[in-house]
Amino acid sequence: MQFLDDSHGCAGWNGEMAGRIRAFDWSLTDLGSFDAWPKSLRSAVQMMLASPLPIVMLWGRAGYMVYNDAYSEFAGGRHPYLLGSPVELGWPEVADFNRHVVDTCLAGGTLSYRNKELVLLRNGVPEDVWLDLYYSPVADDTGCPAGVIAMVVEKTDHVISERRRQAAEDAYRADNERVRLALNAGALLGSFVWDIKDNVLSGDERFARTFTYPTDQDLVNLPMDIAESRIHPDDFSWVQDQVKQAVKTGEPFNAEYRVRRPDGSYLWVLASGCCEFDEQGKPLRFPGVLIDINERKNAEESLLRFTRNLEQRVAEEVEARLAAEEQLRQSQKLEAIGGLTGGVAHDFNNLLQVIAGNLHLLARHEPDNPNVQRRVKASIVAVERGAKLSSQLLAFARRQPLSPAVHLPRQIFESLGELLQRTLGETLQIAVRMPLDSWYLHVDRNQLENAILNLAINARDAMQGEGILELSAENIVLDREFCAGKGIVPGDYVRVAVVDSGVGMSPDVLAQAFEPFFTTKADGQGTGLGLSMVFGFVKQSGGHIEMTSVEGQGTRVQLYFPRSLRAPQSETITQEAHSLGGHETILVVEDNEAVRVAAVELLQEEGYTVLTAANGDAAMQMLLEGWEVDLIFTDVVMPGLIKSSDLAAWAKVQKPPVAVLFTSGHTRDIISRNHQLSADTFLLSKPYGPDALTRMVRSVLSG
Template sequence: MPNTFYAGGGEGGRLVRGYDWASTALGPIDTWPQSLRTTVGIVLLSPVPIVLLWGEDGIMIYNDAYSVFAGGRHPHLLGSKVREGWPEVADFNDHVMKVGLGGGTLAYKDQELTLHRHGRPEQVWMNLDYSPVLGEDGRPAGVLAVVVETTERVLAERRLRESEALARENVERVQLALSAGAIIGTWIWDIPDDRFAVDEAFARNFGLDPALGREGLSTEQLVETVHPDDKAGLAAAINEVVARGGAYAHQYRVRRADGRYYWIEANGRVEYGPGGMPLRFPGVLLDVEERRAAEAERDRANAMLRALTETLEQRVTERTAELMRTEEALRQSQKMEAVGQLTGGIAHDFNNLLAGISGSLELMQTRLAQGRLTDLDRYMTAAQGAAKRAAALTHRLLAFSRRQTLDPRPTNVNALIHGMEDLIRRTVGPSVQIEVVGAAGLWPALVDPNQLENALLNLCINARDAMPDGGRITIETANKWLDERAARERELPPGQYLSLCVTDTGSGMTPDVIARAFDPFFTTKPTGQGTGLGLSMIYGFARQTGGQVRIYSEVGHGTTMCLYLPRYYGETECDVPLPDLAGAPRAEQDETVLIVDDEPTVRMLVTEVLEDLGYTAIEAADGVAGLRVLQSDVRIDLLVSDVGLPGGMNGRQMADAARVSRPDLKVLFITGYAENAAVGNGHLEPGMAVLTKPFVMEALASRIREMIENKAEGPNAERMS
C-alpha cells in the first residue's frame, strides 16, 4: 500500500491504521489486495462522505466526512457489517449489496430513511450513489457509497412550500372575508410619523370623515371615538405590540355616526426595520358585534346550565340515596323470602326440639318427686342438647334476617358448609338427597360468612325448585388456579381461587334463561313464588368479594352454579373451647356485677351463676332502676344488661348515661336481637362487648372475667354468640 495511505486520511486514516482488521473477514491490513488498498486510499482522502462496503458482509471503511454523518454511531461502525451497523435500514442495505456485488449501480435523490444516530430515531433525507468496486479478479468485490445528507435543504424547502401555501390560504381567507363583509376596514400606521392611512370603511366605522382618512390621522384623532371604558386597555395593547413586534389582536368598542357603540376587533402586525425600530403597523377591522352578542348569550346559557347541573346533581344525589334505600329494602325482602322458604321445615324441627326440652323437664320434675335421682343426668343432657339445637336454628334465622352489612373475615368454607348441612337438609325436604364433597386442604377465603351462607342456601333452594319430583343436590368445593385464559373466560384476574359449586339433577336452563339469570327481578317461578332477586344478589355478593359466579347448565340434565372466591393468604381463626362452669374463673374479693334484664328467669339464672363464682350480684328489671344504682356510690365492676328494656330507656342509653359519672364502666350487653343497630348502629365504645342470647353459662362466666381484667377493652371488642 502507498505510504500516503499509511500517513494521510486525517482521523479516519488514523483509526483505519490502528484497527484490528485481523478480527474481521478482511484479515490483517498488510495482506489486503491492491484493489482494496487503492479504494481505501481514495475514500480516506476524499472530502465527500464516502463509505466502502467490502465483501459479502459489507465490512464498513469510511472517511472523516462520513463519520460526521454517522453521528453517535461513530467509531463503532468502523469494521462492522453494514446490515448490523445500521440495523434499522438492514433491508435497504441488503438490496444495495445485492445490486452492487452483482455489478449494478444505484442512485437515490432525497431518499428518506429513519436512522438512530444519536440514540433516538431521526427522519433524514440523503442523496445516495452506489457503485461496484472490482477486485483482483475483475469481479465486484465491494460497493462504494457516496452519502450526501440533504435533510436541512429538504426541510427548508418543505417549510418554504408550507409558508407559501399558508400565505396563499391567508390571501384567500382575506378575499373571502372581504367578499363576505367580515372585514369592515383596513389601516396602515406609519409609526415614526404617527400617521394612520385608513380606507373609507375604517373611517365610517370609527365615525370619522372619510376625507381625513385619506389625508392621514393621528393616534389622538383615531381613539377619539373609542368607548371611554376601553381606551386604557387599547392603549396598553398597542404599546405592548409596538414594544415586542409581531401579531396584534384586540377587541374594543367605537362610536359610529348613529351615536351608538359597536364592538370591533383590530388585527394587525408590527413590522420592524433593519435597526430594530418599529416602522409599520398594517391591519384590518372585523365586525364582532354579533359574535359578542352570541358569546353573551352563550355565557347566559352556560350559567343557566351550571345552575341546572347543580340542581341536577342534588336531584341525582337524592335519587341515588332513594335507590340505595330501595335496594336495601329489596335485599331485605330477598333475605326474608329465604327465611320464608325455611319456615316450614324449621317450624316442624323447632316443635320437636321444644317437645324434647319440655318433656325432659317434666320427667325431671316427676323423678325428683319420686326421689329417683339416677335418671336426672340423662334428662338434663337431652334438654341441653335440644336447647342448643334450637339456639342454632334461631341464630340461623337471625343471620338471614339481619339488615347491616357485615365485614368479611377469613373463612373455612368447608366448615361453613358443614355447619349449614342440617339447615339445608331441612329446607329442601326429604325428597332431595344432599351430597357434600369438600376438597381436602381447601384454601380459606376472605368473605362475609353470613352472606356466603345466604348465597349457599338460595342456591340450594333454587336447585330444589328445579326438581319438583325430587333429585340430588351436590355441594362441592375445590382449589382453582386460573391461568390467563381461564381467568379471562370468567372475567377475573389470573390467580388462585376456591370454588363452591351447587349441582342439581333438575330441568336445566335454556341459553336465554342463563343470559338473564342474574338480572334483578328476573324469575321463572310463578307469580308470588319469587322476587327474582336471589341470583342477582348472589352475583353482586360474588363480584364485591372480588370473585365471580358462573352457570353451567343443559336442558334436561341439570344445572351447576359455581361461586369463585379469591384465596385468602392466611389462617382462619380457630374456636377456643370454653371451660365448663365448674372450671370457670372465680371472682376476686368484693367484685360486684349489676344485672339489668326485664326477664326474671334470665336475671335469676345469671345471678345464681355469678354468686356461685363469688361475685356480688345486684339485679334491676329496667333501665331506670339500673341507672339509679349506677348513679349511686355502690361499687360496680361490670354492668351486664339486656339491650331491649322497658320503661323508655334501652340498655345502650342506660350505659351511656352511666358513663357520665362512671367513665371507665365496663359493659357487657346480652341480647336476643341480631341487629347491631340495637347497640348503636354496631358501634361499641371501648370497654363494651356483646353476648348474644341464648348463651351457655360457661361463656358468660369467661366473658365477665375477661372484661373485669381488661382483656376485652377497645372499640373492636369481640362479639360472642
C-alpha cells in the first residue's frame, strides 16, 4: 500500500468518498482545515478508504464522522450529510450507544458486538437491523487515542434467514405431530426419503403399495419414474413446482394430489415433508409421509357440486362483488381528492396564518380605533370560516391529524347534551338511549362530538326544528357477511346512531349525500362538507358509516367504531397559568417569511426571546453551534435535508431534552402515523391566533 508522502498527502485516495472528504469544509469542526490534518489521521483515513468493508472513523470527543464508500451505502438516505457530523447527531436514535463507544475507545479500550440489534432510521422510517460491530482506538501523532475506527458488518439478511429456517423447523415438527396423529387414526399411507444428493428414492412397504410398485421391488432404491407415472396428469406439474419450491426455500412441503390405483380409480393423498440441508446450505435429504385424505376430498367435492347449482349463492356472490367494486371506486376517489386537498390545505392555511397573524397584530397596535377593531373582527371571522372549510376538506380526505383516546359513549353524550339543546332549540326534543354496560371506544373525542353535532343540525333542518331526535349508542357484534366490501373486519363494535323523523331523502340524493360540496340547502346555508367530514372521520378512525332514508319518514345515520378493550386513562385537571407569557428562548423555524415574521412579533410581545431559522438546515446549524433554546417551534413541512422530525429527534436526546412544538396546515404524516398523533407530540394547527399560540407554548414549556 502506498502511504501519504506526496505534497498534498492524498496519494492513493480514490472513490466517491475520497472526493467528498477533500471537498468538505473541515474548518467548521474540531479536525481543522483538511490541509492541516496530522499524518496519523491521514494514514488512518487512507487505509479506511481502501477497505471494501463499511468503516467509519469517529474523530475527537465529539466523534466527527469520516467514512468510506461501503459505509455510505450502509448509511442509506442519511448519506452524505453524515460526513463531518458528530456521531450523536448523525444517529440520534442510538446516541447513548455511540457515546459509550467513543468514551471507551478514547480511554484506550476496544469493543465488539455480534449480531447487535439496533433500530435505525436510515431512510426516514424505523427498521430493525442486526450488525457485527468492531471498535478500536486510533492514535494521533503523539500516540494518544484521538479517535475511533469502527467496522460495520450488516447481518440483517442472515439473521432473518436463520429465523425463517427456525420457523421452517418448527413447522416441520408440527407436521411430525400431525403424522403421529395420522398414525393413531390409521390414515398413514407410508413414508419416504428422497436422497437429493444421489437422487435416490426409498420408502416403506405402505408407500410402495400406494404407488403400486412390484412386490419384489427393493425398497431402498425405488424407481422415480414409477411414482411419477401414478400421479394424476392434472396434478403432476403443480406437485413438481411445490417440490422445487420446498427445496429452494426450505419451507414445509404440503401437497394434495391424486394417485392412480390398480383399478384405474384415483386416491386423494396429502404428501407432507421438509427439505434438510447440509452445513453449506445445500439440499441433502427430503423425508416425508403420505396421508389418506380421500374421504375428506370426496366430501368437499360433493359439497362443491351441491352449492354450484344454488341460484342464491350466485346472487350473493354478484352482490358482494358489486359492493366491493363500489367500495374500491369510492376509495380511489377519496385518495384522489385527498392528495389534492392535502396540498391545497397546506398552502391555504399558510395564507390564512399570514392574514390572521397580521390582523391580530393590527388590533393590538390600534386598541383605541373602533373602525380598525370592527374591521379586524369581521376579517378574523372570515379567516376562521376559511380555516373551518380547510379542516373539513382534510377530514373528508382522511388527512386530519387525530388525537384519539379511550372513552365511554355515555360521557360523550352527557357533555354534548347542553350544547345540542342550545344549538337545536327548545322546540326539538332529544331522546337518548344507551346500555348500562356500554363498551369503550378509541376515538378523537372532539371530532366525534363535531360529527354528532353535524348530524343533529342536519336532522333539525330536516324536521324544520320540531319533533324528536333520537341519539343512541349500543354494543353490537358484526359478522363476516355484514363486513364484506365495507373495509372493516368482523368483531365487536359500538354503534352510534342519529335518527330523525324529517322529510327524508330520495334514492338519488342519498347516493350523493357523502360527496364533497353536495347539498340540498339553499345558497349560503351550507358548504356541503358536513356529511363528508363525518364520513372521513369515521373511516380514518377504523370504522364504518351507513345512512338509510325514506322520503316523508326520516333518516337514520349509524356510525360503527371498533370496541376498545383498554380502560380510559384517569384525567388530571391542571390549572392554567395566570400569565401566558414567559422569559424563555424560543427558536422559530418557518420557511414562509410572512408567517415567520408574524409569529416572532406575537411571541416577542409576550416577553419571549426569539431566534429564527428559515428551514431545518439553518436551525440544526444554529443548534450545533451552541445556541441554547428552551423550545423549538417548527413548521412540519419544509424544504431542505433536515426535516422537522430530525429536529425533534435531536431535541429528545439532549440532556435535559428540549421541548418541541410543531405547527402546520397539513402534516403529511411526517410526525404522525395514519394522521394520528402520539401522546408526546404537540401540534398547533394553522391558522392560529395569539391566544392559542401563547397558551400552547406555555403548556409545552411547562411540560
